[in-house]
Amino acid sequence: MPTTTPPSRTSIRTYKGIGVSPGIAIGRAVIVERLEAAVYRVPIRDDEVPSEVNRFLEAIEKTQSQLLDLKQKVKRSMGDEYASIFEAHAMMVSDPSFADKVVQKIEAEQVNAEWALAEVQEELQARFRSFDDVYLRERVADVKDVADRVQKNLQGVSHHDVSEITHDVIIIADDLTPSDTIHFNRRPIVGFATEAGGRTSHTSIIAKSLFMPAVIGVPRLTKIVDDDEMVILDGYEGLVLVNPTQAMIAEYQSRVIRHEEAERRLLENRDLVALTKDDRRITLQANIELVEELKDAIRFGAEGIGLYRSEFLYISKSPLLPNEEEHFQLYRALAEATAPQWCVIRTFDLGGRKLAKEVIGSKENNPVLGLRGLRLCMKHRDMFRTQLRALLRASAFGKIKIMFPVVTSVQELRQVKTLVRELRAELDAEGIAHNPELPIGIMIEVPSAAIIADILATEADFFAIGTNDLIQYSLAIDRSNENVSYLYEPLHPALLRLLKMIIDAGHKANIPVSLCGEMGSDPLFAIVLLGLGLEIFSMNPSSIPVIKNIVRSVRYRDCKRIAEVALTKKTAQEIEEFVIESVAMRFPEGLINKTP
Ligand code: PEP
Ligand code: MG
Numbered sequence: 001m002p003t004t005t006p007p008s009r010t011s012i013r014t015y016k017g018i019g020v021s022p023g024i025a026i027g028r029a030v031i032v033e034r035l036e037a038a039v040y041r042v043p044i045r046d047d048e049v050p051s052e053v054n055r056f057l058e059a060i061e062k063t064q065s066q067l068l069d070l071k072q073k074v075k076r077s078m079g080d081e082y083a084s085i086f087e088a089h090a091m092m093v094s095d096p097s098f099a100d101k102v103v104q105k106i107e108a109e110q111v112n113a114e115w116a117l118a119e120v121q122e123e124l125q126a127r128f129r130s131f132d133d134v135y136l137r138e139r140v141a142d143v144k145d146v147a148d149r150v151q152k153n154l155q156g157v158s159h160h161d162v163s164e165i166t167h168d169v170i171i172i173a174d175d176l177t178p179s180d181t182i183h184f185n186r187r188p189i190v191g192f193a194t195e196a197g198g199r200t201s202h203t204s205i206i207a208k209s210l211f212m213p214a215v216i217g218v219p220r221l222t223k224i225v226d227d228d229e230m231v232i233l234d235g236y237e238g239l240v241l242v243n244p245t246q247a248m249i250a251e252y253q254s255r256v257i258r259h260e261e262a263e264r265r266l267l268e269n270r271d272l273v274a275l276t277k278d279d280r281r282i283t284l285q286a287n288i289e290l291v292e293e294l295k296d297a298i299r300f301g302a303e304g305i306g307l308y309r310s311e312f313l314y315i316s317k318s319p320l321l322p323n324e325e326e327h328f329q330l331y332r333a334l335a336e337a338t339a340p341q342w343c344v345i346r347t348f349d350l351g352g353r354k355l356a357k358e359v360i361g362s363k364e365n366n367p368v369l370g371l372r373g374l375r376l377c378m379k380h381r382d383m384f385r386t387q388l389r390a391l392l393r394a395s396a397f398g399k400i401k402i403m404f405p406v407v408t409s410v411q412e413l414r415q416v417k418t419l420v421r422e423l424r425a426e427l428d429a430e431g432i433a434h435n436p437e438l439p440i441g442i443m444i445e446v447p448s449a450a451i452i453a454d455i456l457a458t459e460a461d462f463f464a465i466g467t468n469d470l471i472q473y474s475l476a477i478d479r480s481n482e483n484v485s486y487l488y489e490p491l492h493p494a495l496l497r498l499l500k501m502i503i504d505a506g507h508k509a510n511i512p513v514s515l516c517g518e519m520g521s522d523p524l525f526a527i528v529l530l531g532l533g534l535e536i537f538s539m540n541p542s543s544i545p546v547i548k549n550i551v552r553s554v555r556y557r558d559c560k561r562i563a564e565v566a567l568t569k570k571t572a573q574e575i576e577e578f579v580i581e582s583v584a585m586r587f588p589e590g591l592i593n594k595t596p
Contacts, residue, residue: 019238020204023213025191027168042112056113059153121147178202191233200468201480217482266545270301280556285538296541304341306538307516311348327390335398349405351376373406395435407442445469450498457509467517489572490519523592531563
């Protein structure tokens with residue numbers, strides 16, 4: 001029987017995943033085990049209490065020494081100002097109002113340390129959140145950070161901090177949340193690869209926004225790569241190359257230069273309009289999550305913002321909630337920067353995997369089918385009112401449109417419009433300006449909404465098709481689950497039919513229909529969408545030049561024919577083969593190549 005020798009840790013190894021954010025990164029691996037075990041309430045016996053208290057005190061001691069260590073390292077690399085944060089955290093760990101409380105809870109309730117800690121953490125966070133003083137309120141983030149560290153030490157999960165590293169690093173993680181990822185926007189982190197994830201997960205979307213090469217869905221990655229191994233991350237092909245030779249590194253470095261040249265060439269179309277060869281005018285807008293991306297939207301020639309994912313304001317402030325003034329300032333700045341174009345602001349789409357627990361304290365077994373999108377906004381009415389008031393106020397300063405996520409029925413749309421009317425009356429009574437004509441639109445991203453698009457079109461001012469969720473819900477595939485990511489098929493006949501229904505219904509009712517899912521930024525899919533009649537695309541800013549190049553190279557007439565025939569095919573594979581063949585026959589060579 002043939003035997004297989006496991007590859008030595010020093011040999012060259014190549015692992016294949018899914019490239020979700022293009023680009024090439026070269027650096028040393030830093031392994032991050034992020035998944036935490038769930039915290040259960042485990043009753044303990046009388047005689048187990050002292051050892052449980054001891055276990056907790058050991059975790060406290062370990063946390064303290066990690067924090068003091070970190071303080072020294074940060075002091076050396078970044079100076080006193082940053083180091084003092086860790087000193088303050090070390091003090092907080094030993095503060096009696098924290099540690100003693102946990103010990104008391106273990107003793108009084110005879111429960112495990114993890115549970116007691118989680119309970120005290122909740123109580124402290126709630127207390128800090130309720131302070132009037134802004135400074136004190138903001139300390140809630142420190143409480144969370146410190147308690148999380150202790151919890152990780154209790155659970156034996158390693159705790160990494162990359163802030164003190166000076167060379168380029170590639171994060172190798174089991175899983176990363178969108179909020180982890182938004183903190184990756186500076187050196188030394190140059191890329192990441194994870195075991196979990198999906199093509200259209202928000203972690204992948206954020207990676208693209210940050211221009212950070214990323215590969216997801218590589219099984220057991222944290223177990224097969226060692227800390228500090230050299231890694232090349234190929235976000236175009238979805239490859240993680242460990243221990244590459246010098247020659248491979250040199251080859252990838254020259255690929256980086258080739259890609260940069262190709263991108264520069266594409267950017268030459270920045271000021272040209274997106275017009276097909278037979279003069280159909282297409283609008284290309286930007287999706288943004290962070291205000292800093294506005295400059296990218298402008299740089300890549302976006303005609304306005306088609307989707308601002310406002311939940312990222314909550315994520316970046318978590319565990320604090322943004323107040324009305326913070327919302328208002330941000331939306332006003334967005335509207336002013338986008339003028340004279342439109343800026344579509346989507347109300348917070350928290351829930352699913354996006355910080356539902358941290359922001360609103362909800363824990364659900366099946367969060368993707370739980371409280372998310374508009375239903376969550378309506379449930380947390382105070383939070384929602386704060387955001388809506390700010391949006392209405394900001395509408396006096398630019399061309400803002402409001403959009404609601406995860407709408408499933410006309411009833412929901414009517415309810416939220418009633419709320420907006422109430423808030424308008426409130427602002428009028430207070431003499432505060434707002435745009436009385438502010439357009440109100442909805443995301444069409446649930447099959448029920450797609451099927452009744454003709455009815456919804458009579459009550460909404462515009463539609464934005466969210467294919468990331470529409471695919472998730474119509475094909476029953478969790479968009480963040482690597483086990484089903486092979487079923488992500490934007491050309492599935494069911495999806496094409498839904499898309500056609502939505503686009504036709506919107507146009508028949510004379511309202512604008514845009515598409516802001518990831519599907520729209522893929523050259524092949526964009527051709528089909530053009531053929532289905534889509535006129536407004538909104539996407540990650542860096543994809544705009546590629547799609548503009550497609551639009552300017554094709555005839556609408558041809559795309560329409562391709563879409564018509566595609567709609568008669570029976571499987572996603574048949575449709576894809578047919579579209580690829582047609583593109584090769586009708587359009588310029590190399591048009592849909594993703595990499596130069
Ligand atoms: C979508 O679902 O396609 C969409 C654009 O919204 P999000 O990715 O934020 O869910
Ligand atoms: Mg969505």
